[in-house]
Amino acid sequence: MADAVAEVPEEPIKSSKKPLFIGLILALLGAGGGYFAVSSGLVGGSHEDGSHNATATTPQALPDIAFVEVEPIMISLSGSDRVRHLRFRGQLEVEAPYQKDVAHVLPRVTDVMNSYLRALELKDFEDPAALLRLRSQLLRRIQLVVGEGRVRDLLIMEFVLN
Template sequence: MTDSNVETEDAPKKASKLPLIIGLVLALVGGGGGFFAVYSGMLFGSEPASTASAETVETSKDALPDVGYVALAPFIVSLTSDGPASLLRFAAQLEVPHEHLDEVERVKPRIIDVLNGYLRALSAEDIESPDALVKLRAQMLRRVQIVTGSERVSDLLVMEFVLS
């Protein structure tokens, strides 16, 4: 009996990697199938993706959004730096849903005050980079939406932006 015990202790069995490989393959197939089901709209979709996109194209061609524009009077702002450009002339218009035009028109002085304060804090170096207008526009729109409410102003259109 002692001889048989010696043989089993010397040769331990090596664990098989087959269950690990099968589990990994099944996880990849399941993940890919789940992604496809959600992406194609089979899961969590109220209607087929092709019908929804066709209706969106039809409505976007026929009707423009019902918006109006509130013009902000042009104003000149002195910049904080002592560089060659020390003045900024700025004019903008606000894109507003038609039902909120009167409300936004009433708070126009507060909007101009907020924009004036923000633009005065800038230096010429902040404005001179090529992508500065995009960043400044986003910052100004966010400040205007805080004053008016986010659903009242949908966009800020820069009409004049001149450094002198």
Template sequence: MAEDIEEHEEDTPTGRKKGLLIGLVLAVVLGGGGFYAAFSGLLPIGASATHAPAPSHNADEVAFVALDPLVISLGPDRGNRHLKFAAQLEVEPHATASVSHLKPRVLDVLNSYLRAVSINELEDPSSLIRLRAQMLRRIQIVTGEGQVRDLLVTEFVLN
């Protein structure tokens, strides 16, 4: 009986060492695989996800409409913080006049949207891409399809 207990005690540390070694090897392999997937762009995270290729446009086919800078009060419940936002719209050359005419509506849509965004989203640098896409979609609804190509954010400062 005493011999069985001594044999059992000797087997347990060896089993623990094997389990620890297998766990360590799996952690290294899975960590390396995750790093490779993120680094190679298989997963939409990290630096590779934020660098989208720039669209190639001929300089003659591009026009810009500058939007007036917005200073948006984030309210007393958010510590009386402010967001300073400035942007330009990349528009079709034939649509410059009509988009310029709709600038007050565009500024109203942007002001309403940015006022509704949570402070956590505004503070997160990676959320600017998502915010820009949301703002562009709202601008395209106001101006009509085929008028505005892109929204170029020139200033985004949270005080």
């Protein structure tokens, strides 16, 4: 015959809420500790006055610079069946106290630029990095003529090869 076993329904085990409260307390302590670490500069760099927004909205002052325009230069290039011309116009970024000094020796700067550009051939301009190389070479020559520390950069305003 069939065994008639009476099954007793199992009662669900009540879970304790104690781990939930411990987890919540630990999460709050971790969040508070993280906030303190970031705001005090222990993590993520330090802020001198403790506020990140004050440094983000205040831009740094621009350096004391001036621009001296170089007369446009027109160069005929060799290395082709037909004559090609390069039209070059630029400005020199100089320290403001040296603006008059640089303007005074501008004819020498133009001479150095003419000499370098006339030595180039048409194939020198075919490289994609030609303008970058040309700019650095011209800047170095200009700095030698004018003197170290006076000219910060050469800005190319017009560079047309036709």
